[in-house]
Amino acid sequence: MGVLFDEVLQEAMAACPRQRHALEQPLLDEVDLEGSALRLPWWHEVEAVCALIPGHYETAQVLQLLRMRVGDRVLLLGPRGNYWTELLVRIGASELLVIEPDEMRRATLIARWKRLGLDELCAEHDCDVRWGGCVELADEARRSEPYWDRMLLTGALPRLPLELLTGLTHDGQALVVVGDDEPAVLQLVTPTSKQELTAQWITCWGVDEFGPEVASVLAGLEPPLEGVAEAVEVSEDERIRAWTLANNDARPIRS
Structure with a gap:
């Protein structure tokens, strides 16, 4: 699993700099971090769930496991910034539903997506990208x-x-992380019939746990009420703190 053998994904990663989806560096002159092992925060509260952009190694392994095909319809729950969203567009998704449960984070992701001109990328690749929260997740869990x-x-x-x-779909597949008190395990789930699924354990994956609102919605409970949120403007002090804590190995923050 240590080799990037998917040429389409390789080209997409080369065309999609991870750094541009991170918070601006708190320096007068930005440093090129594309080849760096530094953790890149996309959200200023780095202690929050899924606040760090996935690294190159993690990206290559997970997206290769997904085995995306051109024209696939993809549901992404917990985007961890816009990096993987852009990659999924580039490797061939025809429709992409991005579920970010937090309203402020979702509004911020949408604003940054538009600011980078990525709607034009979607038009170029003929991909329809939609955004949703717990309400849309509940709708998908009730899909018949x-x-x-x-x-x-x-x-x-x-x-x-x-x-x-x-x-x-009958030839679809999902990558799901399951773990409560024990180490979380990445599982590859595929339908074997209309009412049966097969789950293959792949490896331990040290990711954050989704918030309780996600688990409750997926268990069939009503989604929490949402208000109208605006994109968050991050201050210089908040950016300094985010970059500092994201790369402080004394803190239990996952890369």
């Missing part, structure tokens, strides 16, 4: 017919979200 070719859930859940996974 298969629809999604690929699902990628980037946070840990206490159990497999069976209701959500029924939305996979």
